[in-house]
Amino acid sequence: xxxxLAYVLVALAGVAVIWGLVTAAANKPPGKAQLLFAAGVxxxxxxxxxxxxxxxxxxxxxxxLATTIGYLIGIVILIPIAWLWANVERNRFSGVVLxxxxxxxxxxxxxxxxxxxxxx
Amino acid sequence: xxxxxxQPTGSTVRKTNSGAGRALVAVYGIFALAATAxxxxxxxxxxxxxxxxxxxxxxxxxxxxxxxxxxxxxxRASRRLALVAIIIELVGxxxxxxxxVVEPQAFPRATVWSVYGIGYGFVPxxxxxxxxxxxxxxxxxxx
Numbered sequence: 641x642x643x644x645l646a647y648v649l650v651a652l653a654g655v656a657v658i659w660g661l662v663t664a665a666a667n668k669p670p671g672k673a674q675l676l677f678a679a680g681v682x683x684x685x686x687x688x689x690x691x692x693x694x695x696x697x698x699x700x701x702x703x704x705l706a707t708t709i710g711y712l713i714g715i716v717i718l719i720p721i722a723w724l725w726a727n728v729e730r731n732r733f734s735g736v737v738l739x740x741x742x743x744x745x746x747x748x749x750x751x752x753x754x755x756x757x758x759x760x
Numbered sequence: 761x762x763x764x765x766x767q768p769t770g771s772t773v774r775k776t777n778s779g780a781g782r783a784l785v786a787v788y789g790i791f792a793l794a795a796t797a798x799x800x801x802x803x804x805x806x807x808x809x810x811x812x813x814x815x816x817x818x819x820x821x822x823x824x825x826x827x828x829x830x831x832x833x834x835x836r837a838s839r840r841l842a843l844v845a846i847i848i849e850l851v852g853x854x855x856x857x858x859x860x861v862v863e864p865q866a867f868p869r870a871t872v873w874s875v876y877g878i879g880y881g882f883v884p885x886x887x888x889x890x891x892x893x894x895x896x897x898x899x900x901x902x903x
Contacts, residue, residue: 710797736783
């Protein structure tokens with residue numbers, strides 16, 4: 641984990657949450673830019689998990705290793721699954737689905753920041 | 761929270777996996793993932809610390825998985841299973857939530873339902889209510 645990258649991801653995911661809710665409120669399905677933005681959030685998420693995995697491989701040991709690994713893996717599958725689920729039936733709720741996934745990424749990143757404390 | 765099935769989604773046939781139901785399934789899916797991950801870690805690495813709490817974590821995970829799949833399928837048979845799962849979920853979050861407040865020593869380690877799901881923004885308490893409301897909302901067409 642890199643703190644700055646995590647905060648960037650939190651901000652990006654926050655934008656994706658709001659964007660999804662805005663299009664839902666406007667009764668529109670997510671637009672192309674919105675879907676690309678979600679893909680961008682996913683790329684940053686994957687980069688973050690890879691960096692964390694490299695640090696773990698290099699010997700870093702957080703207090704709750706198993707939980708941390710679970711989060712690092714789980715966090716990267718949210719947006720891809722939501723993306724597929726949102727595109728099967730395209731309407732306002734597609735945006736809500738993307739918002740839910742982005743909120744999950746946001747919450748899990750904040751949790752990872754807390755988990756990323758070296759074991760004594 | 762999002763995905764509140766408060767308004768009709770149009771004149772199309774309403775299935776549990778359509779319209780607002782897709783958002784509901786997304787929330788259930790996240791909780792299925794979160795609860796499963798949490799229960800797996802707890803059961804595999806520290807089961808002896810709090811067997812009751814961790815078995816309840818596993819039960820919660822199973823309930824969320826069943827609810828996610830049955831709501832996502834949206835068939836007549838899956839609706840019934842969804843109803844059973846969501847009722848167990850509601851009872852579970854109320855009973856475990858209340859016990860964890862009244863009798864905290866029985867739950868030395870947190871579960872997804874502890875203190876009515878406070879660790880998850882109380883979504884675990886709201887979710888089964890939304891789920892039941894959604895099953896009720898879609899009942900006439902599909903059951």
